[in-house]
Amino acid sequence: MIDSARVLDTFLTILRIDSYHPNEDPVSDALRPKLERAGVRLRADRSRNVLGFWPGCGARAGEEPILLCAHTDTVRPTPGMEPVIRDGAVHTDGSSVLGADDKAAVAAIVEAVEAIAADGTPHPPVEVLFTVGEDVGHIGSKAFDVAGVRSRMAFVPDVDGPVGGIIMAGPWAETLRVTFRGRAAHAGTEPEEGRSALRMAARAIDRMQLGRIDAETTANAGVLTGGEAANIVPPQAALTVQVRSLDRSRFRAHRAALLDCCRQGAEAFGGAIDVESLGSTAGYRFGEDDAPVRRAEAAIRSAGLTPRRATTCGGSDANEFNAKGLPTVVISVGYRDIHTNQESMPIDELDRLAEVCRALMLGS
Numbered sequence: 001m002i003d004s005a006r007v008l009d010t011f012l013t014i015l016r017i018d019s020y021h022p023n024e025d026p027v028s029d030a031l032r033p034k035l036e037r038a039g040v041r042l043r044a045d046r047s048r049n050v051l052g053f054w055p056g057c058g059a060r061a062g063e064e065p066i067l068l069c070a071h072t073d074t075v076r077p078t079p080g081m082e083p084v085i086r087d088g089a090v091h092t093d094g095s096s097v098l099g100a101d102d103k104a105a106v107a108a109i110v111e112a113v114e115a116i117a118a119d120g121t122p123h124p125p126v127e128v129l130f131t132v133g134e135d136v137g138h139i140g141s142k143a144f145d146v147a148g149v150r151s152r153m154a155f156v157p158d159v160d161g162p163v164g165g166i167i168m169a170g171p172w173a174e175t176l177r178v179t180f181r182g183r184a185a186h187a188g189t190e191p192e193e194g195r196s197a198l199r200m201a202a203r204a205i206d207r208m209q210l211g212r213i214d215a216e217t218t219a220n221a222g223v224l225t226g227g228e229a230a231n232i233v234p235p236q237a238a239l240t241v242q243v244r245s246l247d248r249s250r251f252r253a254h255r256a257a258l259l260d261c262c263r264q265g266a267e268a269f270g271g272a273i274d275v276e277s278l279g280s281t282a283g284y285r286f287g288e289d290d291a292p293v294r295r296a297e298a299a300i301r302s303a304g305l306t307p308r309r310a311t312t313c314g315g316s317d318a319n320e321f322n323a324k325g326l327p328t329v330v331i332s333v334g335y336r337d338i339h340t341n342q343e344s345m346p347i348d349e350l351d352r353l354a355e356v357c358r359a360l361m362l363g364s
């Protein structure tokens with residue numbers, strides 16, 4: 001049985017830890033006694049991801065293991081943040097984000113283990129994984145070696161929406177920094193000698209298709225920097241663009257189109273561009289009958305909820321694990337307004353998520 005008071009206590013305990021990357025270790029340290037008491041054997045990898053193996057128990061000890069994963073970092077630091085319970089939900093004190101993303105999932109996974117252990121329920125082997133640096137670019141999951149994983153499927157509770165959601169597809173995404181190279185000149189005495197990198201960037205942005213491109217593709221020109229002084233023709237400008245799509249070929253096509261705009265913008269004013277990738281993510285797409293989707297649906301039903309299929313344009317650790325060949329499905333956590341100081345986590349959703357995690361572990 002899920003213990004509502006215990007999971008809430010676990011959640012509040014880790015919320016009070018400021019675990020912005022790279023300071024995640026105190027979270028796993030706080031959870032270690034609970035997990036080890038249940039019989040989970042924990043070890044950290046070189047990137048400080050913490051992987052735990054919980055041997056199966058009873059008649060089910062020989063069954064296939066499954067892995068549940070959540071990240072222990074938060075999107076921004078939370079120094080001194082004291083969670084507040086109001087209207088049946090855990091809120092921040094307003095000084096920072098709450099960190100329910102993804103500590104609600106961390107607490108739910110730990111609760112599922114504690115509940116199964118306390119009840120003595122026979123269970124298949126289970127792996128738990130707490131990753132670092134997810135919100136600053138999937139640092140832990142990118143570095144994680146899936147060869148050390150025994151499970152053939154994994155679940156990552158890390159998306160908003162009421163508990164019961166199953167993410168069928170995640171995006172291909174890349175952030176690019178395009179540097180426009182022009183030529184400096186005195187803007188008053190010899191402007192003819194200058195080649196304005198800012199004009200190149202402006203022309204490029206003006207020609208770009210940005211925002212929502214189609215139902216599955218988005219693009220953004222997010223940062224533009226450049227120029228030195230009012231009396232100098234700007235010799236250099238840097239533009240950061242991002243493209244995401246649930247469809248690999250549309251992702252590639254739009255990425256190419258954005259870079260064409262940059263090249264043409266530079267050529268229009270006699271300049272050139274350099275392109276640097278600031279990070280990319282491989283997307284994924286599951287079929288309705290794929291085993292991890294069916295397992296998630298069964299677990300959600302067994303927790304008394306109705307499964308909902310959805311897609312997301314947000315990335316997560318699941319992108320990295322799927323790219324490494326470990327089929328990984330994202331499920332919804334129930335957290336709200338994440339990445340803002342209004343972030344909250346309904347307490348009944350925390351219980352439901354723990355119930356779903358328990359059902360995933362039990363495979364029923």
Ligand SMILES: [Zn+2]
Nearest residue numbers: 101102134158
């Ligand atoms: Zn997250």
